[in-house]
Amino acid sequence: MNERRRALPTRDELRVWRNYIETAEVLRTRLAARLQSESSLSSGDYQVLLALSEAKLETLRSSELATLIGWDRSRLSHHLGRMEKRGLIRRTACADDVHGVDVAMTEIGSTAFRAGSIPHLRAVRELFVDALPPDSLAQVDTITTALRRHLDLDQES
DSSP: OHHHHHHSOOHHHHHHHHHHHHHHHHHHHHHHHHHHHHHSOOHHHHHHHHHHHTSGGGEEEHHHHHHHHTOOHHHHHHHHHHHHHTTSEEEEEETTEEEEEEEEEOHHHHHHHHHHHHHHHHHHHHHTGGGSOHHHHHHHHHHHHHHHHHTTOTTTO
């Protein structure tokens, strides 16, 4: 039992963990609310459009897009259906794979993404960057890098 007890986080470690998780969730929620109110894009829409904006010809295979943004294929498929109805993206069958689907950003999607990016980036600055002195921002970078390495996230990108 003593070995098991040592494997669990201490009270102080749990306090740090909860503060981190709760603060990150509030930050995500506030950024998502600002994005929605200032651009009519959800955070999911923005994630999809950001990935497409960085892709060659603003097009990705849906399976590749799901991996890039960390969503399962079912969730992505449903979300893409909603985005397609709003004219933000277009889905077409892959020319080289009968079962594959290519997802492309439309002109409407590109316009919405560009219009949403400036207010979103301002919100990131106001809610995150401005809250931290430069040395703390560097510490967040160090911590995030260590976590990404520990979780093998850099191999997925």
